[in-house]
Amino acid sequence: MAQPILITGGAGYIGSHTARHLTANGAKCVIADNLVYGHREAVPIGAVFELVDLADRAALKALFGKYNFAAVVHFAAFAYVGESVTDPQKYYANNLIGTLNLLEAMLGAGVKKIVFSSTCATYGEPQYTPIDEAHPQHPINPYGVTKLAIERVFADYEKAYGLRHISLRYFNAAGAAADSAIGESHTPETHLIPLVLKAIKGETPPIKIFGTDYDTPDGTCVRDYIHVEDLAVAHQLALEKLGSFCGCLNLATGVGTSVREVIAAAEAVTGKRCPVEIAPRRAGDPAKLYAAADKAREILGWQPRYTEIKETIRTAWNWEQNRKF
Numbered sequence: 001m002a003q004p005i006l007i008t009g010g011a012g013y014i015g016s017h018t019a020r021h022l023t024a025n026g027a028k029c030v031i032a033d034n035l036v037y038g039h040r041e042a043v044p045i046g047a048v049f050e051l052v053d054l055a056d057r058a059a060l061k062a063l064f065g066k067y068n069f070a071a072v073v074h075f076a077a078f079a080y081v082g083e084s085v086t087d088p089q090k091y092y093a094n095n096l097i098g099t100l101n102l103l104e105a106m107l108g109a110g111v112k113k114i115v116f117s118s119t120c121a122t123y124g125e126p127q128y129t130p131i132d133e134a135h136p137q138h139p140i141n142p143y144g145v146t147k148l149a150i151e152r153v154f155a156d157y158e159k160a161y162g163l164r165h166i167s168l169r170y171f172n173a174a175g176a177a178a179d180s181a182i183g184e185s186h187t188p189e190t191h192l193i194p195l196v197l198k199a200i201k202g203e204t205p206p207i208k209i210f211g212t213d214y215d216t217p218d219g220t221c222v223r224d225y226i227h228v229e230d231l232a233v234a235h236q237l238a239l240e241k242l243g244s245f246c247g248c249l250n251l252a253t254g255v256g257t258s259v260r261e262v263i264a265a266a267e268a269v270t271g272k273r274c275p276v277e278i279a280p281r282r283a284g285d286p287a288k289l290y291a292a293a294d295k296a297r298e299i300l301g302w303q304p305r306y307t308e309i310k311e312t313i314r315t316a317w318n319w320e321q322n323r324k325f
């Protein structure tokens with residue numbers, strides 16, 4: 001029987017889409033999640049669920065004793081940038097120590113393959129765009145620092161212990177499963193696309209546009225929105241490449257979309273007006289973040305299927321109208 005894959009944080013947004021994709025493609029997935037932010041309902045049929053917190057070293061050891069894992073896909077982390085600034089202890093403890101505990105259990109069981117959920121937040125303020133993997137990494141918040149530190153830990157563990165690792169640096173994850181079975185569900189929600197859709201539904205107050213005086217074509221911030229199902233595919237490809245490649249890859253579309261363009265696209269998709277309010281800039285928001293993902297194309301043979309922001313928003317809207325959790 002095929003060895004299972006461990007997916008930490010597999011009940012979360014990107015983790016659950018990846019678990020679903022891997023399961024649909026015949027992998028046996030074990031999902032370890034503490035359900036602090038994850039959703040039990042997001043675990044795909046066919047995957048095994050284990051309630052485990054990465055702070056619990058004994059539970060991790062037991063987990064690796066119970067299953068003969070072939071590899072790990074590691075999503076489990078706190079990911080609120082603003083909270084990481086006000087409560088860095090929470091982020092260093094959970095993200096960094098949690099990962100060290102995971103690596104300890106992996107190496108103890110002889111599991112040496114890991115695909116990791118990293119982020120464009122490891123780059124900090126861009127010195128040039130599109131951002132490639134060689135761009136200097138100077139994260140400007142503790143969240144980004146934890147993710148960068150983990151990338152560095154992997155490089156040292158590779159040299160010392162033969163760890164095989166691929167860190168996938170996502171730009172702005174967006175959208176939902178094409179069949180709307182799962183999608184984005186954060187509490188609190190802070191991300192632009194779900195907030196725009198909730199404002200359109202009249203569920204929340206008008207969307208606040210954080211700054212209209214940036215040095216961008218329409219004055220609002222530009223981001224690279226990458227569909228969550230394209231991210232899921234990249235994780236599968238990365239798992240297959242762990243034998244021949246170690247390192248970091250950007251996952252992005254290469255296309256920058258402004259806040260106003262996101263709102264206009266959401267209005268076109270929904271056929272409804274989005275109430276907006278102009279608000280001051282949000283601290284720590286660079287004007288433009290978009291990436292070159294040529295390296296992922298070259299190494300993984302990966303190509304995003306969703307290149308139109310409207311199509312990405314359409315999947316988010318279908319999910320938003322009929323959310324299951």
Ligand code: UDP
Pocket residue numbers: 172190191192193195207208209210211221222223259282285
């Ligand atoms: N944004 C906004 N209003 C909101 C939430 C976000 O104008 O209520 C902007 C934010 O300033 C950024 C972009 O939308 O330029 C994407 O923000 P999000 O929080 O979705 O992702 P981030 O880029 O912070 O990872």
